[in-house]
Each structure stands twice: as structure tokens, then as C-alpha cells.
Amino acid sequence: MDLYQHFRKEEYPFIDQVLSWREEVTTRYQHRLTDFLHPREQKIFETVIGNDEELQLSFFGGWNQAERKRAVLAPYYEEVCESTFEMDLLQATFPQKFVSIEHRDVLGAFLSAGIKRKKIGDIVIHNDTIQIVVAKDITGYLITNVTSIKKATVTFVSVSMQERLPSQDKWQSHTATCASLRLDVMLKEMYQMSRQQAVTLIKKGLVKVNFQTIEESAYLLEEEDLISIRGKGRSRITELQGRTKKDKIRVVFEKLL
Template sequence: MSIYQHFRPEEKEFIDQVLNWQSFVKDNYAPRLSDFLDPREQFIVQSIIGGENDCKVSFFGGNEHAERKRAFLYPEYIEPSQEDFQCTLFEIEYPDKFIHLTHPQILGSLMGLGLRRGKFGDILLDEKRIQFLAASEVTDYIKLHFHTVGKTTIALAEKSLDDLIGSQEEYQEIQATVSSMRLDTILASITKISRQKAVSLIQSGTVKVNWRLVEQPSFVVQQGDLISARGYGRIKILLIGDQTKKEKWRITVGKLK
């Protein structure tokens, strides 16, 4: 049985990458560190590596509530430490009395540096404080090139991970029973809107799965997916359980508003 049939066709390239990481650890008896991964990617890594003895995996992205985390694959003789994940915490200093910076503005400016999204972890906002995590290997590049968010001049202060502001993303765990794993069905069930409204939201381009725009109501949602719908918050698919006698799916999701 092919490992690929358990995942989406478009995920094949990432699966191949995970398998290469696994082979590296086994062949060299040495660890391998990934970029920051989204929840679905973390799920794929855990699914492939989770039961291995010769290659184990741990995740870290600043704290236990982090959404984006780096995966550290390692042989069993290693005991992973926080330092192994090579995460650098930056705090953005800006004229907060006059300027209000948003998450999309910060992410857009970071992506404008020409680095992959995987080089950045979560962006955290707490009242007037703004922090973001970055892969330590690009720390010097960020210091050299990241001086503005939009038209606002900023300064960067490198912080200890102990200074990480608390994650604002608290998810409410919800158990539900759904007739199918279609995107429109999941969205309607968890947000308590009509199926017709869910279809309209998806087709109007306001719904993303794992940060990618999805406009097909029939898109099949899988465990580990993160759904975001404009005006309705975020939904994490934590667990897809078994089917009921009426062939409905028992699922557990985390809902953030």
C-alpha cells in the first residue's frame, strides 16, 4: 500500500521531503531540522515518523500553543532541547502611540524580504507589543533588511524565548457529528450557519485551508487542516474519529473566534 494514498495528491512533494529527512536521520544517525510547519504539515510529519524507533520527531514553535512549529527529527540516542529547534524571537519596536500595525501588514512585510514563509513562525500581538519567531539561520539577514512595515519605520529587538508574550489563540474544543468531510459541511456545522451560506462564503473567496484559498465547496477536509473563514474565525481539525451507524463522521475540532 502506497503511503501517498493516505494524503492529498498535492502533498506528494512535501511527503517526499519528509521521507528524505527520515532517510537522512537513519543513514547518518544524525538529526534533521525542518522549517516552520503549519498544522497540516505537522500532522503529515507525525503520521509518517510517529511510530518509528530509528527516527523520532518533536515539534517546537515558541510555546505549546504555537500554531507554526519546527520539526526536529532525530535518532533515539538524542534528547531534544529547546536550543535544537534554533528559533529566534524578535520584538518589533515602533511608534505605538500613533501607529496601529496589523498581522497581515507584518506578514506581508516579512514576506517582502524574499524569504520563504517557512522561515517565520507565529506572529504574536498583545495590545501594543508585537513579536515574531524566525529560523535562527536567517536572523542576520532579517536584522539587515527588515526596517519597515508598510510605510512605518521599525526597529528590532532580539529577545529570549522566556519573554515570549502569551499566545492569544485559545481554541475551544468541540465534538461534532457531520454527514461528510466536505468543506461546506464542516464550515456550516461548526459555525452554525446554513449550508447555502457556507457554499457562498467558499465560492466568494473568503475561505482558506492551510492558508491557501479554496473555492470548491466539495473540497475534502482532513485531520490536521486549519480552516479560516473571514468573519468566522479559525477551525482546526483535531481528530477525525469513526463513523456512526448512520455513516456520519465523529470529529473533534478547535474553534477560534
């Protein structure tokens, strides 16, 4: 059976990468540590490796419900522990009375410092405290080079993973029935807008599916897809419950509050 037929064309390069990692671990008998992967990449990784009894695949992102995680692919007999994932938890505080800092501000500051997104895990902001998980090999660089966010001076320090704050994300579940899983149709239902509004947002490049900009209204969504619209938040499909008597698709999805 052709492995690729189960995936979208734009996902083929990542599948090739996973196959390369599998070959490397199988022939060299050494584990392979990846950068941070988003949920769709994690799903693809799991599917490609399957039930290979010679290998073990583990994920860790710092938090129990972390969205982005590093993966370790290792021979079945190798011990994999938290330290194998080589990540640090960085923390900083800011004057909450004078400046409001959001997730995008923190991420923007890190990317402006020349750090690639794949080196950064989840970000949690609670009251005046920022925490972010990063690959250990960039910790020193980040502490030295990220000293301000918006108009606030910040000093990041490395803290124990045991000090991590709970995620502040809250998702609300909804159920809808849709004629199809086309992107424009789903946006209409999930964001309570007209289909023409959805098409316009897609054509303007404001819609992402699994962190990739999609400009095709007819793009078909799947279970576990993460959708985001610039300025309108994020949502994700959690379950496809089959068809109704009127031949519509019953979809369970969540929206980030």
C-alpha cells in the first residue's frame, strides 16, 4: 500500500524526513531527536512509524497538554527520559501595570532575534510571568539576545521544569452539521460568518491550516486539523461523527476562548 496516499501532497516532504529518520535510527542504533513539531506533524510521525516493534517513539513538550513537542525516535531497548529531549524552560517577568504582553508579542520577540520557530515550544503567560520552552542549544543565545518585549525590559532565566505554570488556554466545544469539509464551508460554521466572507479571508492569505497558509477555498479539512484566522482566533476539529439522515457531516470542533 502506498504510504503517501493517506496524506496531503504538501505533507510529502515531512513524510520523507520521517522515513529518513527511521532509516538512520535503524542502521545506526542511535536515537534521533527532532525540533519542536506541531500536532499534525506529530500525528504523521506516529502514523509513519506505526507499530514497528524495533523502535519507540516518544514526545515531550514541557507541559502535559503541550501543543508543540520534540520527538525522540529510538531503538526499543534504549531508555528515554525527560533529559533526552534536551529542552529548557525560560522564565521572565514584566510590569503588568504598564504593558500588556500576549503570546504573539513573545513569539515575535524571539523570531526577531533570529530564532527559527521550530526551536521554540509552547508559551504560557500568566499575570506578569512569561514561560517558554526552548531547545537547550539556543538557551544561552536567547537569554543574551531577547532583552525586551514590546516596550518592556525583560530578563529570561532558566528555571526547573517543575516550576512550569499551568496552560492558560481554554477551549470550548461545539457541534455543527456541514454539507462538506471544504475550508470555506467549515469557516462559515465555525466562525459564524457568510461563506463569501470566508472565501475573502482565504484569498487574502489570512487563514492557516496546521500552521500553513491555505489559499484554496475547496481545501478539504480532516479530523484533528488546527485552523487559525488572523484576528479571529483558533479552532480545531476534534471529531467527525459520520453523516446525518440528510447526508450532512456532523462535526465536533473546539474554539480557543
